[in-house]
Structures are given as C-alpha cells and as structure tokens.
Amino acid sequence: MLEVKKLTVHYGIIQATKEVSFQVKEGEIVSLIGANGAGKSTILKAISGLHRATSGEILYQGKPIQNESTKKIVQLGISQVPEGRHVFGGMTVLENLEMGAFLRKDKTEIQKDLKMVFDRFPILEERKKQDTATLSGGEQQMVALGRALMSRPKLLLLDEPSMGLAPIFIKEIFAIIKMINAQGTTVLLIEQNAKVALEIAQQGYVLETGRVVQSGTGKELLASDDVQKAYLGG
Amino acid sequence: MENFIQQLINGLSLGSIYALIALGYTMVYGIIKLINFAHGEIYMVGAFIGYATIHTFQLGLIPSLIISMGFCALLGALIERVAYKPLRKATRVAALITAIGVSFLLQNVMIYIVGPQVRAFPQVIENKVYSVGNIQINQTQITIFLTTIILMVALQFIVKQTKMGKAMRAVSTDADAARLMGINVDNVISFTFILGSSLAGAAGVLVGMYYNSIDPLMGVAPGLKAFIAAVLGGIGIIPGALVGGFAIGIIETLISGYGSSLIKDAVVYLILIIILIVKPTGLLGKNKKEKV
Numbered sequence: 001m002l003e004v005k006k007l008t009v010h011y012g013i014i015q016a017t018k019e020v021s022f023q024v025k026e027g028e029i030v031s032l033i034g035a036n037g038a039g040k041s042t043i044l045k046a047i048s049g050l051h052r053a054t055s056g057e058i059l060y061q062g063k064p065i066q067n068e069s070t071k072k073i074v075q076l077g078i079s080q081v082p083e084g085r086h087v088f089g090g091m092t093v094l095e096n097l098e099m100g101a102f103l104r105k106d107k108t109e110i111q112k113d114l115k116m117v118f119d120r121f122p123i124l125e126e127r128k129k130q131d132t133a134t135l136s137g138g139e140q141q142m143v144a145l146g147r148a149l150m151s152r153p154k155l156l157l158l159d160e161p162s163m164g165l166a167p168i169f170i171k172e173i174f175a176i177i178k179m180i181n182a183q184g185t186t187v188l189l190i191e192q193n194a195k196v197a198l199e200i201a202q203q204g205y206v207l208e209t210g211r212v213v214q215s216g217t218g219k220e221l222l223a224s225d226d227v228q229k230a231y232l233g234g
Numbered sequence: 235m236e237n238f239i240q241q242l243i244n245g246l247s248l249g250s251i252y253a254l255i256a257l258g259y260t261m262v263y264g265i266i267k268l269i270n271f272a273h274g275e276i277y278m279v280g281a282f283i284g285y286a287t288i289h290t291f292q293l294g295l296i297p298s299l300i301i302s303m304g305f306c307a308l309l310g311a312l313i314e315r316v317a318y319k320p321l322r323k324a325t326r327v328a329a330l331i332t333a334i335g336v337s338f339l340l341q342n343v344m345i346y347i348v349g350p351q352v353r354a355f356p357q358v359i360e361n362k363v364y365s366v367g368n369i370q371i372n373q374t375q376i377t378i379f380l381t382t383i384i385l386m387v388a389l390q391f392i393v394k395q396t397k398m399g400k401a402m403r404a405v406s407t408d409a410d411a412a413r414l415m416g417i418n419v420d421n422v423i424s425f426t427f428i429l430g431s432s433l434a435g436a437a438g439v440l441v442g443m444y445y446n447s448i449d450p451l452m453g454v455a456p457g458l459k460a461f462i463a464a465v466l467g468g469i470g471i472i473p474g475a476l477v478g479g480f481a482i483g484i485i486e487t488l489i490s491g492y493g494s495s496l497i498k499d500a501v502v503y504l505i506l507i508i509i510l511i512v513k514p515t516g517l518l519g520k521n522k523k524e525k526v
Contacts, residue, residue: 048413048414050410050413050414069418070413070414070416071413071416071417071418074414074415074416075416079414080414082410082411082414086408086410086411086414087411088403088404088407088408088411088412089407090403090407091400091403091404091407095400095403098400099400099401099404099412099415099417100415102397102401102415102416102417103415103416147415148414151415151416
C-alpha cells in the first residue's frame with residue numbers, strides 16, 4: 001500500500017533522514033521505532049506532504065505522491081495524527097471532529113462516522129460542546145484520533161500516540177489502535193515507546209540517526225538483543 | 235451626568251467604526267501573524283468608493299456600503315496575493331515592512347488619482363436629530379451603530395457557523411494541523427483578507443458620514459487607532475477587537491468632551507504604551523502556556 005524508497009529529507013542544511021526505505025502492506029500495523037531525533041516524525045511529515053523530500057520516492061497504491069499537496073494526499077486516504085496531538089484549542093470537541101471531515105460532502109455518512117467515533121470514545125460525546133483545550137492529555141489524544149478517523153482514512157499515520165500519557169491511557173489508546181486496524185484501516189505507527197509499538201505491529205523498523213538499522217516482524221524485533229539493549233532496557 | 239451620557243453616545247458611534255477596522259487587523263494577525271499596516275489604506279479607499287457611489291452615481295447608503303465592501307474585499311485579496319503571499323516563508327519583519335510599503339503605495343496612488351485635497355463627503359441620509367432632555371442623538375450616529383451591529387452579527391455567524399469560518403479558526407490555532415485536515419491554507423488566508431477588508435470598506439463609508447470629509451491620508455490616524463484598539467482587546471482575538479474599538483472610541487470622545495481635544499490622540503497612544511508594558515496580551519488575551 002505504501003512504499004518509501006530511499007527517502008532523504010533535509011531541514012535546512014541538516015539531513016534528517018538518509019535513504020530510508022520501508023513498506024507498509026494493506027491491513028498491517030507497521031511500527032517505526034527509534035530515539036528522539038532519529039528522523040521518525042520527519043518521515044511522516046514527508047508522507048503527508050507537510051515537508052518536501054530532498055530525494056527518494058513515496059509510492060502510495062503504486063503512485064508517487066511525494067510532490068502532491070497535503071490536501072490531495074488527505075483526499076487519497078492518508079490521515080495523520082501529529083505528534084503532540086495538535087488539537088484545535090478554542091474550538092469544541094465536535095468542531096474538531098468536523099474539521100476531520102473537512103473535505104467530505106456526504107453529510108449523512110459524516111453523521112454516521114461521528115456516531116462511530118462517539119461510540120468508540122464515549123467521553124468525547126459527553127464533552128462535545130467543551131473547549132478542546134480544557135481536556136486532559138488522554139482525552140485530547142482521543143480527539144486527535146477521532147478527528148483523523150473522520151476523513152475515513154485507508155492509511156492512518158500515528159506520530160507518538162503514547163507521548164505524555166499515563167500508562168493506563170497508553171494501554172487504552174493502543175487497544176483502540178488495534179481495533180481500528182482490525183476494522184480495515186492500515187496503520188503506520190511511530191513510537192519511542194518501543195515495547196507497546198512492537199507488540200501490536202506485524203512489521204517493525206528501527207531507525208537510528210536517520211537510517212533504518214534493523215527490520216523484522218514485531219516479535220523478532222522485540223526478541224532481538226540490539227533492540228532489547230537500546231530501547232527496552234533489557 | 236448629561237454631558238457624560240452625551241459623550242458616551244458619541245463614543246459609541248466612533249468606537250463602532252474603530253471596531254470594524256480593528257476586526258480586520260486582528261483577523262489577519264490571528265491567521266498569519268502579520269500586522270497589516272495597509273489596512274488603514276483599504277479603509278481610506280472604501281471611503282472614496284463610497285464618495286463615488288453616493289456623489290457620482292447617486293446611489294443610496296445600502297448599495298454604496300455593499301459596493302464599497304465588495305471593492306475593498308477584492309483589493310484586500312489582491313494585496314495579499316501580490317505582496318504578502320510570496321513572503322509567506324520569509325521573516326516576519328520582511329512582511330511587516332512590505333505592509334508599510336503597500337500602505338504608502340496606496341496613499342500615493344490615491345493622491346495621483348483623486349488629488350491630495352480634502353473633499354466633503356456627500357450627505358446620504360437625512361440627518362434628523364432626536365433629543366431626550368438635553369441629550370441629543372442624530373440619525374447618522376444611529377445608522378453607524380446599527381450598521382456595525384449588523385455586520386458584527388454577520389461576522390460572528392460566518393466565523394462560528396460556516397465551514398470556511400471554522401477553517402479560519404483552525405488555521406489560526408494550528409496551521410499545520412489544519413493542513414492535515416485537507417484545508418487549503420492559502421484559500422483560508424485569502425478569505426480572511428476578504429472578510430477583514432470588506433469590513434474596512436464599510437467603515438470607510440461610515441467614517442465619511444461621521445466626519446463629513448475624506449482625503450487620501452485619512453487612513454493613517456484611524457488605522458493606527460484601530461490597531462491600538464486591536465492590541466488593547468488582545469490582538470488575534472475577535473471579541474477583543476470589539477471591546478478595544480468601543481473602548482478607544484469612548485475614551486477619545488470623553489477626553490474631547492471633558493478635557494481637551496488637543497490631547498485625545500496623545501492619550502490613545504499612551505494607552506498603547508501602558509498596555510504593552512502592563513499586559514501585552516491585551517484585555518481579553520490569555521498568557522499561553524505550552525502544553526507538552
């Protein structure tokens with residue numbers, strides 16, 4: 001479904017990723033793990049078209065998308081939950097979710113999806129008239145996830161969904177990610193929290209200073225000595 | 235007491251004009267963090283369009299307001315595309331200096347076209363005076379106040395209820411997240427200039443009615459005062475522009491009424507200095523704490 005080939009991205013003169021290649025098959029959860037500064041978020045920004053690649057290719061359903069606008073990429077079915085949630089503070093929970101469906105015109109279907117999001121996150125229905133800025137971190141993460149789902153993505157990009165959350169919320173969010181995937185959405189997940197990320201992933205890649213240094217199934221990576229040492233404190 | 239109420243009424247109509255202009259400053263700032271110093275000139279152009287429609291084409295107040303708003307909306311969108319859009323990734327100071335440049339350009343183009351002299355603004359409505367006791371209120375003041383209220387209700391509806399208005403608020407809180415929703419940020423920016431400039435166009439016609447005179451440099455002082463009003467209320471915050479606009483208008487008329495009209499401008503600028511020292515985020519502004 002998604003194939004990233006030799007992707008190199010610069011921030012000014014700093015090279016953030018160096019010829020990174022990986023692929024995401026339809027129906028999978030794929031995790032990219034790595035420490036802060038390994039270039040993980042940069043990869044997602046390049047896929048969403050927020051930041052342009054210096055070289056390399058991003059193929060989505062066989063077609064290159066690295067020069068498309070973010071709007072076009074969202075229309076093609078790629079939705080991103082950015083790092084740090086980036087909900088729209090000052091707007092209500094409901095308005096945030098509506099923004100997720102910004103490009104859609106099918107009003108009755110939007111209402112259905114809204115109901116689906118509220119079924120999945122009942123707390124959001126209770127707070128739908130509330131200013132999103134007043135919600136807790138975990139609830140904001142739910143808003144960000146729900147908002148991304150409102151575009152009916154085929155491929156969901158998640159940037160550090162566990163960041164800043166209490167362990168109980170991390171468990172809940174990851175259970176939900178698994179469920180979203182089970183219902184047919186492909187997931188590309190980026191995490192510093194390697195353990196939770198690899199546990200739910202079919203396929204994983206380890207990034208270090210902008211390069212892929214290791215790859216394998218989620219289980220293989222969890223068992224690998226290098227990953228144990230570097231990320232799991234084992 | 236009567237004098238106080240009289241000045242309050244005068245202040246409300248002047249303040250509503252400041253509020254209309256301040257809204258344009260604050261919306262544009264909210265979206266692209268630019269103090270659009272050419273905004274006062276858009277309002278000046280609006281006054282001249284009003285002059286042309288009323289004096290030359292003999293149209294009434296409402297068609298004149300609509301034409302002036304439409305023309306200024308186009309002018310504002312054009313300025314954004316030509317002057318500010320190419321600088322989207324440049325430093326903020328570059329855009330700010332460009333805005334000052336556009337301001338001078340508009341002033342001088344207008345001097346070239348219509349000449350530098352002050353013109354009398356034609357009378358467009360019959361100026362009846364109503365008196366309650368010793369307090370007087372005239373038709374012009376009522377018209378200015380009502381027009382402003384109608385435009386503000388319309389603006390509130392657009393910003394709160396329409397898709398484009400919601401997109402505007404989304405872009406102003408987080409442009410990158412808005413992009414991830416598929417929102418075309420450039421279109422939202424154009425839309426913001428269109429809204430703000432059309433309000434300035436209306437303000438131009440209203441100010442012509444209020445002062446009865448217009449000239450190509452008339453945008454400078456009210457433009458600055460409206461900017462101060464936006465800062466006083468909290469720049470980037472729409473209700474702040476209303477509060478600030480009315481506050482500045484009322485303060486100005488009270489000072490002219492009780493003290494001396496010679497120092498009214500000085501007091502307004504003094505307010506700017508005080509607000510920047512004491513509460514730079516403005517009356518309605520919150521001190522933002524970054525949540526990580």
